[in-house]
Amino acid sequence: MIKDSEKELEKKFQEKIDRGESIEPKDWMPERYRKQLIRMMGQHAHSEIVGMLPEGNWITRAPSLKRKAVLLAKVQDEAGHGLYIYSGTETLGISRDEMNSELLSGKAKYSSIFNYPTLSWADMGAIGWLVDGAAIINQTALAKCSYGPYARAMVRICKEENFHHKQGYEILATLMKGTEEQREMAQDAVNRFWWPSMMMFGPSDKNSPNSEELMRWKVKRFSNDELRQRFVDRTVPQAENIGIKIPDPALKWNEETRHYDFGEINWEEFYNVISGKGICNKERLQARNEAHDKGAWVREAALAYAKKQASQEFAA
Amino acid sequence: MNNEWPLWEVFTQKKSGLPFEHAGSLHAPDKEMALQNARDVYSRRNEATCIWVVETKNIVSSTPEDVGSFFEPSNDKIYRHPNFYKTPGAAFE
Numbered sequence: 394m395i396k397d398s399e400k401e402l403e404k405k406f407q408e409k410i411d412r413g414e415s416i417e418p419k420d421w422m423p424e425r426y427r428k429q430l431i432r433m434m435g436q437h438a439h440s441e442i443v444g445m446l447p448e449g450n451w452i453t454r455a456p457s458l459k460r461k462a463v464l465l466a467k468v469q470d471e472a473g474h475g476l477y478i479y480s481g482t483e484t485l486g487i488s489r490d491e492m493n494s495e496l497l498s499g500k501a502k503y504s505s506i507f508n509y510p511t512l513s514w515a516d517m518g519a520i521g522w523l524v525d526g527a528a529i530i531n532q533t534a535l536a537k538c539s540y541g542p543y544a545r546a547m548v549r550i551c552k553e554e555n556f557h558h559k560q561g562y563e564i565l566a567t568l569m570k571g572t573e574e575q576r577e578m579a580q581d582a583v584n585r586f587w588w589p590s591m592m593m594f595g596p597s598d599k600n601s602p603n604s605e606e607l608m609r610w611k612v613k614r615f616s617n618d619e620l621r622q623r624f625v626d627r628t629v630p631q632a633e634n635i636g637i638k639i640p641d642p643a644l645k646w647n648e649e650t651r652h653y654d655f656g657e658i659n660w661e662e663f664y665n666v667i668s669g670k671g672i673c674n675k676e677r678l679q680a681r682n683e684a685h686d687k688g689a690w691v692r693e694a695a696l697a698y699a700k701k702q703a704s705q706e707f708a709a
Numbered sequence: 710m711n712n713e714w715p716l717w718e719v720f721t722q723k724k725s726g727l728p729f730e731h732a733g734s735l736h737a738p739d740k741e742m743a744l745q746n747a748r749d750v751y752s753r754r755n756e757a758t759c760i761w762v763v764e765t766k767n768i769v770s771s772t773p774e775d776v777g778s779f780f781e782p783s784n785d786k787i788y789r790h791p792n793f794y795k796t797p798g799a800a801f802e
């Protein structure tokens with residue numbers, strides 16, 4: 394058999410993607426495709442894991458047993474999301490240990506949204522509604538991504554996100570029917586989380602250097618700005634429905650485009666938080682490192698036990 | 710580090726009578742914990758009524774490179790399909 398040249402392989406690879414077929418772990422793929430996916434999927438998995446921290450902050454102080462059970466279940470789902478995506482990423486040839494140490498050392502990035510603090514119970518509402526709402530839009534698009542294991546993980550995740558989204562909205566809706574103070578609390582949470590949620594879609598298209606390539610490879614199916622617009626269009630009527638105001642004076646329905654116009658994002662803040670200067674960057678990494686260090690003896694003990702069992706099984 | 714727990718593949722069956730489907734993978738030190746983790750990771754909402762776990766290193770897979778020659782033998786046996794046969798006038802559906 395004559396081996397195809399790199400160019401020939403790359404051509405076949407692109408044709409396969411153009412036909413709408415999936416790329417599976419053992420298929421040939423350009424090194425750059427592999428690298429980009431490892432980066433994207435790794436960041437995504439880390440975001441799920443770090444994302445448990447701001448919400449974990451309120452589990453012990455949830456206002457009722459029902460809300461506590463719901464929040465626990467949601468946070469557990471996020472752990473699951475992290476695990477689905479980590480194992481998907483491992484199929485590309487990076488080990489779990491490697492990804493883990495990249496997160497713990499601060500080398501790997503995760504979504505900037507999780508570097509904002511959760512100051513009140515209403516933040517649990519704002520996060521579920523806005524942050525998970527934005528995540529659903531991103532992830533629904535990724536469920537059609539060309540890399541099979543990533544797409545499959547997204548399908549699984551999307552099924553669970555609707556619960557996250559709705560429970561958050563319900564928290565805010567309940568607060569908005571409460572006292573003056575409760576309504577203020579809800580509005581304050583949305584004021585703080587609106588813009589960071591808008592930033593979750595990444596830099597605007599004109600400043601998104603990887604986008605063209607990722608679109609050609611069908612890793613990305615829609616541009617950052619398209620997805621952001623979709624989020625705004627979907628979210629504004631939900632806000633109006635419960636009397637929440639979106640903190641953007643430029644927000645306005647545009648009869649011509651049939652979309653909402655909105656104000657400019659503070660990109661300086663976005664790049665600051667990404668580069669580690671957000672309010673909670675340090676705290677989040679510290680919490681992850683602490684959990685990892687404190688869990689070390691459990692991991693070692695479980696492995697030692699498994700080895701002992703295996704050697705006894707062998708002897709018997 | 711480098712004391713990573715082994716990797717396992719998880720297969721779940723939605724309902725008895727249905728085939729098992731690959732759900733994903735996970736790390737676990739032994740088979741008991743692999744099964745428990747599989748339940749927590751891949752069946753938090755009754756997605757499974759039965760779970761298989763198998764260490765990834767024990768899975769044997771065909772490879773994309775030999776996909777042509779490996780599956781070739783079935784290509785020229787069109788007589789294995791019912792539409793190969795002419796059955797004038799008779800009702801078979």
Ligand SMILES: [Fe+2]
Binds near residue numbers: 441470471474528550
């Ligand atoms: Fe998630």
Ligand SMILES: [Fe+2]
Binds near residue numbers: 471525528554557
């Ligand atoms: Fe979520």
